Amino acid sequence: MASAKQSENLLLTEHFTWPPISLIDDIINTVNDSLYSCNDSLETGMLSAPPAQLGFLPQNPEEGEERVAERARLEIEEGAQKLETLMVDAVDRNFDRLEIWTLRNVLCLPKEEGFEGWVRLGHYEGLKIPTAENELTPEALYALRRKLVETEKLHAALAAEKKRNEVQIARLRALLVPPTQRQAPRASTASAAEEKENTERETAPFAFLTHHPAAQTLGVQPLPASISSAKPETRTPLTTHTTFTTTQLPHLRQLLASLKPHLASTALPSGKAGETEERAKERRSYIESQSRRVLERRGVDTRDGVEGVIDGNRVRGDEVRALEGVVGGLKGGEKGKGGEVEEVGEGDRMDVD
Structure with missing residues (x-):
């Protein structure tokens, strides 16, 4: 001891x-x-x-x-x-x-x-120490073994996923690095320059985002020639944009403070009548096109329009005229008995066209 x-x-x-x-x-x-x-x-x-x-x-x-x-x-x-x-x-x-x-x-x-x-040290927090008489049962041993096997499977899957991600990241970074920076430079001739430009467009179509003079003017740092040795902490492509935005914040606050007194007396611009009618027309056209699509899916003939359709079925014109005749006959009989019934006008008929 x-x-x-x-x-x-x-x-x-x-x-x-x-x-x-x-x-x-x-x-x-x-x-x-x-x-x-x-x-x-x-x-x-x-x-x-x-x-x-x-x-x-x-x-x-x-x-x-x-x-x-x-x-x-x-x-x-x-x-x-x-x-x-x-x-x-x-x-x-x-x-x-x-x-x-x-x-x-x-x-x-x-x-x-x-x-x-x-x-009791910090890494002992929540640790359960088994008693001396505690024995490991076969069921508990089997559960621990299964947990170990599943953990190994998960580890293998994560390792494979990590390798795939590294390969994919390398491919994506290769799109930003021109081949002239990954290979030894060749003799500079007119045809060689054109061939180099075409090759860069084919193998690195997004190289202009980091290697173009305009990008360097904005402060975007180009990727290093050796992608594998690049350190993430050394690449700060948005430093210039962030610095410029931060320096403009006081001026923007000053402009906002000067505009606040004018908001109470200035009305918001309203839309014109022509624009309102145009929007209503576009809305009706959109509703009609969508209704036509739904009816065509249900097998309804929409060549004559989508009006007059009830529950997916169109009411035919002869049916409407027969109903109007029945209603007119009933009104005529009531009128012969002394009652005055208002006749159905042309405007009250259902539109079947």
């Missing part, structure tokens, strides 16, 4: 995603690297200086400059090594104290006993 200190280290490592001691080690390693670099620079500077400037003079008339330089080099190297030893010892002694203090007061848990048993 792990001790309390080991449990604390495991909990802190899981929380920070790195061991606490590694932070102190990185600090000490960085300080040691700086120390070694400074010491090397000091040694190099002293070795490059003339020995006379550092106080190395001939001890006797027979000692030459070479022996003086050799004696100075040996003393400088020995002194640099001693200085490095002293500095490393000081760093180790002081940073060991820093390590002990940090691990006891900063990178640690409260001193209450058993505190680590009550800590």
Whole structure:
């Protein structure tokens, strides 16, 4: 069973995603690297200086400059090594104290006993820990296996869909990149220029959207020659439009504020009579055409128009005249009995034409 200190280290490592001691080690390693670099620079500077400037003079008339330089080099190297030893010892002694203090007061848990048993990290939220006596049934194992199989199928389908989308995106981007930027340039002649223009129109019909001088004037950046190495964050084709629109907003607000006082006194323009009649005529034509289509679908003859049709059947003219005769006879009999009945006029008859 792990001790309390080991449990604390495991909990802190899981929380920070790195061991606490590694932070102190990185600090000490960085300080040691700086120390070694400074010491090397000091040694190099002293070795490059003339020995006379550092106080190395001939001890006797027979000692030459070479022996003086050799004696100075040996003393400088020995002194640099001693200085490095002293500095490393000081760093180790002081940073060991820093390590002990940090691990006891900063990178640690409260001193209450058993505190680590009550800590719950964020990724443990909603996690259900099965009990020791919980046994996996065959049904549950089969369900988990089926879930794994379906997950693998879904993963394979998504991977295939991703590949298809990448191929489709590459094809669509190829429509915007002229072939001259995807291939090595050829010799420039009149016929070659015409052939190049025709080839660009055939292989990249939408290249003018990004590579035309007018598009570049508007700030639309052309796609790079290597589509595969293009970075989406480097392409900002609408920067110019957005900047221009943003700069025009204050002026538009000022114009709107100046127009608001005139809205109350200014009437909205009304349509003319001729336009109203024209719209009504168009509406009647549209209704008649749609009615004709519906009646023709039901098998009704619409050569004489669509009027006089009841429930999809046209009333014939002889039927209308027979009904008018019956009504006239009934009215004539009532009139002979002394009653006055209004005769049916020409305008009251049903229009059967």
